[in-house]
Amino acid sequence: MSFNIRYLKGKQALSLESAVRSCAQNGDERSKEFIYKNCYGYVRAITMRxxxxxxxxxxxxxxxxxxxxxxxxxxxxxxxxxxxEKSFRAWLARIAVNISIDFLRAQKQFVPLDEINEGEIQQQSVAVSGDLHVEDIMKLLAQLPEIQRAIFNLYEVEGYSHEEVSVLLAIPESTSRTYLTRAKKKLRQLYLASTNITAGF
Structure with a gap:
């Protein structure tokens, strides 16, 4: 999909870049409308995760x-x-992620955390099936517990480090690593179950 979406504003073609610059300079309402329409689907896909x-x-x-x-x-x-435009979308994505996390924390979705044992913390690498495509992952993510889904999204999709995740969610870094492991393992189990494949875990 091209980011060079244009529409006519009077006689002047408007791009996402020019709309952002205009909005930053004078809060132009038509520029805001253009940004909203241009980026709505992108932002909503983030919050839906x-x-x-x-x-x-x-x-x-x-x-x-x-x-x-x-x-x-x-x-x-x-x-x-x-x-x-890519830089702006990344900036917008960070805002959407932070607002989503704030919402989940306000709903107390992360309290209390499951008990974590020391042995599980050491097991940090659980591979998700190589046949699991992005579309499949997005469908399966909804079946994960809130905290596992949030950590998987933050680390694997948004690119946050475990240190950043721990700050965002107010949890220990080791907990972030452990829940990512659980999320990957659960996704693999869900995927195998959805394709009627049985395997030992």
Whole structure:
């Protein structure tokens, strides 16, 4: 999909880059509308990875845009064109992730944590089947417990480190590693079950 989406604003073609710059400079409402329409699906896909309820995802998506528009003046990028737009989307994604995590923490989805034994902490590498594609993972993620799904998303999808995850979720770094292990193992079990494959774990 090309990031160079344009539409006419009067006689001037508007790109995501020009809309962001215009919004940052003067809070132009038509630029905000363009950004919202251009990035809505992208942001909603992020919030849907963290919450199961579509109404909650919709609320988190809209809140993400409200916060982004309030902070757009702080976004800066020396890039132009597609690189600028990718950079902006990454910035927007961070906002959506943080809002989703704040929501889950407010709902106390992570308390109490399951008991973790010392042996499990040492087992940090559980491979997910190589046949498991992104689309499959997204469908199976909804079946994971909230904390496992959040950590898997943060670490494997969003690219946060375990140290960053521990700060975001207010949990020990070792707990982040352990729950990632559990999430991968559970995803593998769910995948094998969905394809009627039996294997020892």
């Amino acid at each position: 963290y919450v199961k309820n579509e109404y909650d995802a919709e609320e988190l998506t809209n809140e993400s845009f409200i916060r982004a528009f309030g902070k757009v003046g702080t976004f800066s990028s020396g890039d132009a064109g597609e690189r600028f």
